[in-house]
Amino acid sequence: MEFVIRISQFLLSLSLLIVLHELGHFIPAKLFKTRVEKFYLFFDIKFSLFKKKIGETVYGIGWLPLGGYVKIAGMIDESMDKEQMAQPPQPWEFRSKPAWQRLIIMLGGVTVNFILAYFIYVFVAFVYGDKTTTIESLKDGYWIENELLQDIGFKTGDKIIKVNDVAVVNDYDVKSNIIGAETFTIRRHGQEQVITLPEDFLGQFSSAKSRDLFERRIPFMIRKIADTSLNKNAGIEPKDIITSIDGKELRYFDQLDSLMTGYKNETLTVQLLRGEEAITKQLKVDGDGKFGFQAGYDEDRFVELGYFDRTIQTYTFGESFGAGAFDFVDTLRKYGAQLKAIFTPSTGAYKGVGGFKAIYEVFPPFWSWQAFWVLTAFLSIMLGVLNLLPIPALDGGHVMFLLFEIISGRKPSEKFLERAQLVGFVILITLVLFANINDWI
Structure with missing residues (x-):
């Protein structure tokens, strides 16, 4: 069940980010009367799960959930459509448009990523507020x-x-x-x-x-009694908190191992807290020195018992825009610091670069809309920043060549752009493989 919840959040977040990112390219392309031949969620190598042509554009869903794309006519991209590029330029093609229009089209995706992240933070601030523990x-x-x-x-x-x-x-x-x-x-x-x-x-x-x-540091709250536990019929309930074992106080879960040292195959007197009621139980310890309980977490209950405090800062609709801006800038700054560490070999941070498995694992094993939106905002910023990297296969690579064209007045040859795209694609595939292999080693 936890897998289903996590994968559902992962795919929903990924799909939302991909569609909106590609929409950021699609809208300015259409505004500048540039033909968009395909708009795809996920990659359609060999075949599509779904496709339908509306007007001049084929909309579809591919089978490989590693991203998505829009295919813009007359543009040197990952499709490497050399046949089309060998034809004379047409007025509705990307290559026929002024450099400033092409630049706006290429920046559209990351612009949407950043705008989306900002408004998610505004929404989260207004609906949920900020929770802090001093x-x-x-x-x-x-x-x-x-x-x-x-x-x-x-x-x-x-x-x-x-x-x-x-x-x-x-x-x-x-x-x-x-x-x-x-x-x-x-x-x-x-x-x-x-x-x-x-x-x-x-x-x-x-x-x-x-x-x-x-x-x-939290108390030992019981979340679940294992089926193999010797205490499955001892009258223990989820959310019971063990407060003492054999007359020794157990305030924190991290003290459990030291308190249980030497106890094996015994029956111990254990004090529990159930709501406001103190309960005494005789519990059995197995040969491994365990009761057979899984620990749980309930932040509201721990705050109520005084283990730590929690302050909730609420915002009016107007105030949430300022709070959202602070969270957006703070996240962007910290992600920038993370990238800097990754590209500084002496830190060893590159060893922690993860792929799709790592992204999947950041989602909680339970459904939380607040966590979902906060993580989606972070991933949107991450996607926007990574796409700005000056690698030819990414938006940032196209932007780099367009800025060169605008500043110098000279447009790189299509042959050069094709070769750069190929090199960039190899670099990108290498980075993706490295990140995803890192997930498993």
Whole structure:
């Protein structure tokens, strides 16, 4: 079921972004009376799942969900239609239009990506507001489970005070500024100390077994009782919280392993919190020292119990435009920092470049419209930025040659553009293969 939910979100988001990106090319092309021969969601190599010709354009859905395209007449693109290009230019072809019109057509896709992302952030701000958790409310610091962070010097219970030399106020600030971070100032047992990250931290993190970073310390809330659990008939209910084991307090889930040390094949007295009621149960421990419970998460409940706070900033319709602009610029800045790290070999960040599997995995295993729209906005920015890279097979490559033409007054030859497109296509395929292979190693 989790797979179905995730793949549904992934395909819906991807389809929305592809159609609107290509629409960004389609609309100005039609405005400038340029013939658009195809408009496709996904690629139609050999055959289409669906196609219908309306006017001069064939609209269709391909079978390969790796992108989409519009085929504009008289344009050197991935179709490499040399037969058409060998014919005399026609007034309705892309190559016959003024350079400034061709530039607008090529910039249309990324423009739509950025506009879409901005308005999604406006919508999210207005409908959902901003939820923040202050660092101060995390009274006992963070849960540090990642061995890489432990090796660097972090420990469970550390409180994050600064990232680099900038004080952090909210929990979000800690994780969102990990890219570009060089030092963390922490408070441990009342004493401040500085932990320096290795230069290739991002590369090491990409190769680490765990992708957890600084996690909130939460109680042991039971989400599900395993079918093989010795306690499946013990009267345990989902959302019960274990507060003590054998008379020893269990405030945080990360304390469980140490409390369970030495307990195997025994029956223990366990205190539970169910709503406002304290309950005592006799629970069995199996040969692995486990109760057979899966841990759960309920942010509302944890806030209610005082594990951390949560402030919801609401916005009027007018205010949401400013809040959306802030989120858009902030996301764009952070993605720019991520790209900079990727193209700086010493950081090792290129090891974390992911493909479609990585994108699929960022969607939650449950349906959340808020998460869906926030992720779609981020992916829209990512798609827009990547398409601006000066690689001939991408929009940015076409823009690069058009700017050269406008500035110099000289148009590159069609032969040169064909060769550049081929080189760009090879580069692009190489990058796509690298990213998708990275998903599995």
